[in-house]
Amino acid sequence: MTEDENRPDYNDPETLKKLRERQSSRAKVMGLCLIGLVILFYLITVVKIGMT
Amino acid sequence: MNADTVTSTDHGTGQLAPSDYIAPDYIAADWRDFYALTKPGVLKLVIFTGICGLLAAPGSIHPVIAFTAILCIALGAGGSAALNQWYEGEIDGRMKRTSRRPIPAGRMQPQSALHFGIGLSALSVFIMGVGVNWLSAGILAVAIFYYAVIYTIWLKPNTPQNIVIGGGAGAFPPVIGWAAVTGDVTLLPILLFALIFIWTPPHFWALAMFVKSDYAKAGIPMMPVVAGEKSTRRQIFWYSVVLLAVAAAPPLLGLTGWIYGVPAIMLSLIFLGLAAKVGFRQESDPKKMKPEKQLFAFSIVYLFAVFAVLVADRLVYAGAPA
Numbered sequence: 010m011t012e013d014e015n016r017p018d019y020n021d022p023e024t025l026k027k028l029r030e031r032q033s034s035r036a037k038v039m040g041l042c043l044i045g046l047v048i049l050f051y052l053i054t055v056v057k058i059g060m061t
Numbered sequence: 062m063n064a065d066t067v068t069s070t071d072h073g074t075g076q077l078a079p080s081d082y083i084a085p086d087y088i089a090a091d092w093r094d095f096y097a098l099t100k101p102g103v104l105k106l107v108i109f110t111g112i113c114g115l116l117a118a119p120g121s122i123h124p125v126i127a128f129t130a131i132l133c134i135a136l137g138a139g140g141s142a143a144l145n146q147w148y149e150g151e152i153d154g155r156m157k158r159t160s161r162r163p164i165p166a167g168r169m170q171p172q173s174a175l176h177f178g179i180g181l182s183a184l185s186v187f188i189m190g191v192g193v194n195w196l197s198a199g200i201l202a203v204a205i206f207y208y209a210v211i212y213t214i215w216l217k218p219n220t221p222q223n224i225v226i227g228g229g230a231g232a233f234p235p236v237i238g239w240a241a242v243t244g245d246v247t248l249l250p251i252l253l254f255a256l257i258f259i260w261t262p263p264h265f266w267a268l269a270m271f272v273k274s275d276y277a278k279a280g281i282p283m284m285p286v287v288a289g290e291k292s293t294r295r296q297i298f299w300y301s302v303v304l305l306a307v308a309a310a311p312p313l314l315g316l317t318g319w320i321y322g323v324p325a326i327m328l329s330l331i332f333l334g335l336a337a338k339v340g341f342r343q344e345s346d347p348k349k350m351k352p353e354k355q356l357f358a359f360s361i362v363y364l365f366a367v368f369a370v371l372v373a374d375r376l377v378y379a380g381a382p383a
Contacts, residue, residue, distance in 0.1 A: 028089055031089045031090070031091050031092075032089055034091065034092055035089065035090075035091070035092045035095075038092040039092075049129065049132070049188075049192075050192075052125045053125060053126070053129060053191070053192040055125075056123050056125045056126060057192075060123070
């Protein structure tokens with residue numbers, strides 16, 4: 010098996026579809042994580058202000 | 062992605078890179094592979110002991126800050142696990158138990174794991190410092206460095222004492238949880254650290270006894286591979302004796318009550334009994350390692366149970382009138 014045989018063929022519609030699906034799901038998870046972080050920082054700020 | 066990129070994960074040691082290995086190429090890794098990099102199974106124990114340290118500490122903590130502290134412990138542990146898998150990608154591919162992980166299975170580029178691990182680790186320390194306190198953030202940073210660098214890169218490939226010293230990495234969470242509440246570290250969290258530290262070698266060596274061939278194949282100098290079974294069995298027993306002493310120390314020193322003391326000593330005696338069965342037998346056939354498997358399974362229950370009774374004890378005595 011050579012390196013070239015290993016490389017995914019991005020001209021292949023199936024491979025491209027798979028790539029896009031993964032990119033999309035990763036983007037969604039990353040978006041959710043960022044929203045979670047924003048909420049967390051907001052809550053921490055509120056609590057810290059309350060403490061002082 | 063080519064073969065050189067993957068074989069570079071042996072970091073120039075030259076002993077593990079197979080010359081005929083051609084890495085698979087990668088489509089963008091799935092988010093589940095990133096999740097798998099954090100070793101979710103190990104995270105459960107880390108989170109649990111972190112929560113126990115937090116609950117056992119005197120004083121109070123706002124639920125949001127407590128949640129932040131536990132989240133940061135989990136993120137830090139996940140980040141260091143990702144760094145561990147980045148470094149050990151090639152070694153993992155040689156062991157049946159770890160060959161399905163994202164990097165050896167060819168589902169992720171090692172570089173992605175490296176970036177993910179560094180990012181997660183840095184984020185966890187930063188949030189812990191800003192949101193909780195900088196002492197717990199500092200201990201978290203030390204724990205990450207201890208696991209990712211001292212254990213993974215330095216100790217594990219070089220010495221059969223890897224688990225003995227490396228066990229310290231997993232012993233930090235209750236100390237971090239404690240420091241998140243109190244802002245300091247006293248004798249009890251140090252004893253909790255010692256408990257996990259001493260528990261780790263018999264726990265891990267029991268596993269290493271029945272997966273010995275896997276470690277030998279990967280070139281990892283685990284105690285049963287290097288020092289032999291007899292020596293490892295004796296050490297499992299003696300570490301279990303020390304474990305009993307460490308587990309019994311908090312009530313004897315007046316740091317906890319007997320709600321913790323009685324069950325902890327009983328559980329430690331059962332642990333010692335199982336370790337004695339392992340320690341004084343001679344069996345090298347992995348198929349006949351029932352006592353070793355029993356000890357490994359019980360050791361996990363043991364740690365959960367000891368920390369659970371510690372929290373129960375501390376909550377009962379915290380609520381009791383002075």
